[in-house]
Amino acid sequence: MTSLERIGAALSGKFADRRAVAPLLALYGSRLAGIPLERYYRDAAAYTEGQQAVVRRFDPDALFGPFVLAYEAAAYGAELKWTETAPPNVRKHLRLSAGALPSIIAPENDADLSYLVESVRLTAEFCRGEKPVAAVLTSPADLPALLLGVDAWLEILLFDPAAASDFLSFSEEHFVALASAYFKAGATFIAVPIMFANPAILTDALIEKLALPALRRAFARASGPIVFHHGAIPLAERIGMFKDLPNVAGFLLDEKDDSTTARNTLGPGPLLIAGPAGPTLRNRSPESVAATVRRFLRERADDPAFMIATGAADIPVDTDPEIIDALLRAARNEEPIDG
Amino acid sequence: MAQSLFDLRSLLYNCVLDADRAGAARLLDQAVREYGFNPVIADALEPTLRRIGERFAKDKISLAQGYVAGKIAEDLLGKFDATNDQTIRPQRGTIVLGNAEDDYHALGRKMVSAFLRVEGWHVEDLGNDVLPELFVDTAERVGARVIGVSAMMLTNALNITKIREELDKRGLRDRIKLAVGGAVFVMRPELVAEVGGDGTATTAMDAPALFDSLDTQAGGGE
Numbered sequence: 271m272t273s274l275e276r277i278g279a280a281l282s283g284k285f286a287d288r289r290a291v292a293p294l295l296a297l298y299g300s301r302l303a304g305i306p307l308e309r310y311y312r313d314a315a316a317y318t319e320g321q322q323a324v325v326r327r328f329d330p331d332a333l334f335g336p337f338v339l340a341y342e343a344a345a346y347g348a349e350l351k352w353t354e355t356a357p358p359n360v361r362k363h364l365r366l367s368a369g370a371l372p373s374i375i376a377p378e379n380d381a382d383l384s385y386l387v388e389s390v391r392l393t394a395e396f397c398r399g400e401k402p403v404a405a406v407l408t409s410p411a412d413l414p415a416l417l418l419g420v421d422a423w424l425e426i427l428l429f430d431p432a433a434a435s436d437f438l439s440f441s442e443e444h445f446v447a448l449a450s451a452y453f454k455a456g457a458t459f460i461a462v463p464i465m466f467a468n469p470a471i472l473t474d475a476l477i478e479k480l481a482l483p484a485l486r487r488a489f490a491r492a493s494g495p496i497v498f499h500h501g502a503i504p505l506a507e508r509i510g511m512f513k514d515l516p517n518v519a520g521f522l523l524d525e526k527d528d529s530t531t532a533r534n535t536l537g538p539g540p541l542l543i544a545g546p547a548g549p550t551l552r553n554r555s556p557e558s559v560a561a562t563v564r565r566f567l568r569e570r571a572d573d574p575a576f577m578i579a580t581g582a583a584d585i586p587v588d589t590d591p592e593i594i595d596a597l598l599r600a601a602r603n604e605e606p607i608d609g
Numbered sequence: 610m611a612q613s614l615f616d617l618r619s620l621l622y623n624c625v626l627d628a629d630r631a632g633a634a635r636l637l638d639q640a641v642r643e644y645g646f647n648p649v650i651a652d653a654l655e656p657t658l659r660r661i662g663e664r665f666a667k668d669k670i671s672l673a674q675g676y677v678a679g680k681i682a683e684d685l686l687g688k689f690d691a692t693n694d695q696t697i698r699p700q701r702g703t704i705v706l707g708n709a710e711d712d713y714h715a716l717g718r719k720m721v722s723a724f725l726r727v728e729g730w731h732v733e734d735l736g737n738d739v740l741p742e743l744f745v746d747t748a749e750r751v752g753a754r755v756i757g758v759s760a761m762m763l764t765n766a767l768n769i770t771k772i773r774e775e776l777d778k779r780g781l782r783d784r785i786k787l788a789v790g791g792a793v794f795v796m797r798p799e800l801v802a803e804v805g806g807d808g809t810a811t812t813a814m815d816a817p818a819l820f821d822s823l824d825t826q827a828g829g830g831e
Contacts, residue, residue: 362713425676473628
């Protein structure tokens with residue numbers, strides 16, 4: 271059974287030969303291939319070389335495009351900060367007013383967005399239809415936070431609803447343009463980290479009035495399946511708010527989430543994905559990581575529509591590979607599951 | 610009809626839950642006219658913020674509601690400052706606050722600043738992307754016993770190490786304490802020690818208690 275078939279089975283609610291497992295090793299590929307980040311995150315061929323090294327070393331069931339949401343802000347002029355250990359991040363946000371928003375940048379007209387799309391295209395080519403490739407894309411509710419900063423976006427959402435609507439409309443168009451480019455490049459699905467529609471961040475009134483309608487409109491225009499990424503915030507207790515979003519094939523939960531609560535709320539349909547938080551792996555023991563994986567496997571023992579992944583963000587480059595091995599072993603060493 | 614400050618707490622609390630900054634301002638303006646600033650801050654705003662903080666710590670309140678709580682406090686303190694009457698509120702000393710070098714995520718810092726000011730601290734807010742030397746120079750100049758540094762991302766949080774080194778180089782380890790905070794410290798509590806922090810608070814509303822404790826450790830109140 272190929273990885274694509276394994277995840278396809280989970281998506282259609284059938285047990286596979288074993289649980290699919292897909293740690294987020296987008297960044298980690300640079301370490302395995304020995305490529306400095308300034309090259310890794312500028313040269314799509316170098317990125318793909320890193321993902322090939324990931325397959326050789328770990329053989330996960332899915333690969334990811336670069337997790338560099340900051341490039342989406344950089345396309346509109348945000349200043350980036352580079353480090354030797356993490357993907358570039360926004361160094362300085364923009365001062366944009368709702369009345370003078372820039373034109374949507376077509377991915378092919380921007381070096382950073384082109385790099386993201388080309389990395390997905392080359393990685394998908396390399397996977398030759400045997401492994402799914404997920405592209406990572408900023409949600410329309412979150413792009414303004416990347417562009418303006420969290421506090422400026424929160425201020426607009428809370429106190430200037432007309433401007434908030436303008437920013438959300440702008441972000442929807444950006445989302446649709448980049449999602450289309452990703453799917454055209456061969457992405458199997460897109461993973462969308464979402465914070466500014468989570469009740470931990472916004473009030474229910476703002477979610478219902480502004481954030482959810484924006485997600486609904488943008489997701490309906492996506493030309494492929496979407497995985498709703500928890501955005502490093504627990505999701506399960508309020509996941510019902512998002513169950514009817516169009517094109518959402520699965521939900522990536524937070525490590526603190528109770529997957530049974532999520533399943534009971536969602537019903538048997540969508541794929542649930544869960545596992546330890548990626549950024550925490552570097553400071554954890556292999557046993558702790560494996561225990562988290564086993565906890566989720568126990569919780570979902572009778573649930574075919576489930577797979578293991580890592581949550582939050584990339585696994586840091588200085589994580590001991592044995593910790594990732596422990597995660598994979600725990601996910602794969604389950605008793606054979608009959609179908 | 611005048612309402613008691615006790616009743617005002619519940620009304621203010623509901624304004625925060627509804628993210629109703631304007632409604633809170635109306636209530637507070639009316640109360641200040643009836644009771645004056647000091648009782649309103651001490652007997653209505655402070656207890657309300659503590660209640661909000663308790664709820665925030667249990668993940669029962671959103672960041673937006675916490676932000677509105679900070680804005681309500683800022684609005685009232687802004688009006689108080691405009692009276693130029695600094696004698697009617699007790700001052701607890703000065704805190705130096707800022708975002709770590711290269712960090713531009715101001716939200717947490719602004720919220721902490723508002724809650725510290727409500728509790729009577731004077732806040733010397735240095736803003737975003739503050740160099741280590743400036744933190745320590747300012748603390749020495751204003752006689753602060755605590756420096757508070759905020760960082761959202763790991764790479765920026767690691768820059769706090771330079772503040773620790775600067776404090777130690779000047780022999781200030783016992784006289785000036787280093788409070789650290791931000792999303793990355795919530796996710797990775799071990800980072801507090803890694804960057805040389807003396808303590809952290811999980812939420813902005815827990816910050817005043819942390820600063821109280823660190824101020825005492827640094828000899829405050831002696």
